[in-house]
Amino acid sequence: MNFTKQMILQNAAWAREACDGDPRLFERLRQGQDPKVLWIGCADSRVPAEIVTGARPGELFVHRNIANLFVPHDDNTMSVLEYAVCVLKVKDIVICGHYGCGGVRAALGAPNDGVPHVEQRIRPLRWLARRHRDELDAIADPDERTNRLAELNVLEQARVLRASPVVHDAVPRPQVHAWIFDIRDGLIRALPFEHAEAAEPSYGSDLSHLPGRREPSPIRVANGG
Numbered sequence: 001m002n003f004t005k006q007m008i009l010q011n012a013a014w015a016r017e018a019c020d021g022d023p024r025l026f027e028r029l030r031q032g033q034d035p036k037v038l039w040i041g042c043a044d045s046r047v048p049a050e051i052v053t054g055a056r057p058g059e060l061f062v063h064r065n066i067a068n069l070f071v072p073h074d075d076n077t078m079s080v081l082e083y084a085v086c087v088l089k090v091k092d093i094v095i096c097g098h099y100g101c102g103g104v105r106a107a108l109g110a111p112n113d114g115v116p117h118v119e120q121r122i123r124p125l126r127w128l129a130r131r132h133r134d135e136l137d138a139i140a141d142p143d144e145r146t147n148r149l150a151e152l153n154v155l156e157q158a159r160v161l162r163a164s165p166v167v168h169d170a171v172p173r174p175q176v177h178a179w180i181f182d183i184r185d186g187l188i189r190a191l192p193f194e195h196a197e198a199a200e201p202s203y204g205s206d207l208s209h210l211p212g213r214r215e216p217s218p219i220r221v222a223n224g225g
């Protein structure tokens, strides 16, 4: 059986189980959505927002693209943000990157003419890498270098997102969170981003194993919710 057929069968099983576990679920979904969180994440298949956070249908408004970039001149990104903030009135916006990100890794390598749209998309990442060249060049391990740029990228996207008029002028203003998903252990960690939510763990300052790097703190994400 090919995987798409399997997906349809799995969907039917999921719908039955979801209904068994919460008989009013689809009745509620039919009435509309009221998500509290906008999730901006990478399109990578290993980082499915709802699964890694244990969120249920209706709880996350999701936008995913290559390397979780927030691009203010991109209508796709901006329409999602605008709808989430102005219409759905989300209280929190999560930018979630991940270690081992292929888009981030590509931005540290030579341009690939075979994928011009990807190259166009990751151009801001190349600029970001250039801005942090000294720090990145000091990291000998290429995977660690990629992971550090993934962190820097999340922080940069969170900063630009928070400064965007849609977010900045919103009343009440949604909280912006900078998170990174570790594909090595499945945990989400908060990155040191000013005005991070007080409820999130404080950030360690004595765990540096890379120049200028502070180890992000794990977040306890409710699972199975």
Ligand SMILES: [Zn+2]
Residues within 6 Å of the ligand: 042, 043, 044, 066, 067, 068, 098, 100, 101, 102, 103, 104
């Ligand atoms: Zn990625």
